[in-house]
Every structure is written in C-alpha cells, then in structure tokens.
Amino acid sequence: MSKVDSMQKVEVAKLSDLSVGVGQRVNVAGEEIALFKLKDGTVRAIQNSCPHKQGPLSEGIVSGEHVFCPLHDWKINMKDGKVQAPDVGCVKKYNVEVEEEIIFIYVE
Numbered sequence: 234m235s236k237v238d239s240m241q242k243v244e245v246a247k248l249s250d251l252s253v254g255v256g257q258r259v260n261v262a263g264e265e266i267a268l269f270k271l272k273d274g275t276v277r278a279i280q281n282s283c284p285h286k287q288g289p290l291s292e293g294i295v296s297g298e299h300v301f302c303p304l305h306d307w308k309i310n311m312k313d314g315k316v317q318a319p320d321v322g323c324v325k326k327y328n329v330e331v332e333e334e335i336i337f338i339y340v341e
C-alpha cells in the first residue's frame with residue numbers, strides 16, 4: 234500500500250469555528266494539531282508542539298504565513314513547517330482540505 238493510500242481524511246472543525254490569526258487545537262488520531270485560518274482564508278495545520286521545548290503553537294502569535302511560539306518566540310513557517318533562522322528545526326505539517334465550510338485534515 235502506498236503512503237497516499239494509507240492517509241485518512243478526517244473532519245476536524247468548521248471553518249466558522251476558526252478566527253483569523255487565532256490558533257485552534259484539535260486532536261486527531263492521537264496527534265495534537267494546531268489549526269490556523271490566515272487573513273486570505275487559507276487554513277494551515279501543523280503539529281501543536283514547538284521543536285524547541287514543546288511550546289503549544291496553537292497559542293502563538295500569527296504573522297502572515299508564520300507563527301511565533303508563545304514560549305520563546307521561535308518563528309515557524311506554517312506552510313512548510315520549517316523553523317526560521319537563526320533557529321533550526323521543523324514541525325510536522327498536515328494537508329488540509331476545506332469542503333463546504335468543513336475543514337478536513339489528512340493523517341496517517
């Protein structure tokens with residue numbers, strides 16, 4: 234079975250549950266995920282745990298495509314999950330689909 238076949242599409246929230254720039258924590262298949270709705274309406278989903286010391290990224294400050302960890306301000310790109318310089322690391326990111334106001338995430 235290929236990796237794509239093993240992905241599950243899971244409903245996680247309604248688009249109206251999210252406020253622009255305010256993270257929302259959801260639990261899916263044992264994984265804690267931070268959801269964000271950006272200014273342009275894009276929804277992003279990343280692991281809700283900072284690679285530094287597990288800060289809850291859903292409580293971070295959003296700026297454009299980035300979220301700043303609430304604990305020590307690491308800057309993380311929500312699109313590719315990469316930590317921005319001078320810090321290094323990455324978080325897991327999830328593919329998101331929005332269908333008729335319902336947000337779905339793909340998990341393994």
Ligand code: FES
Nearest residue numbers: 283286288302305
């Ligand atoms: S735990 Fe996120 S910056 Fe330290």
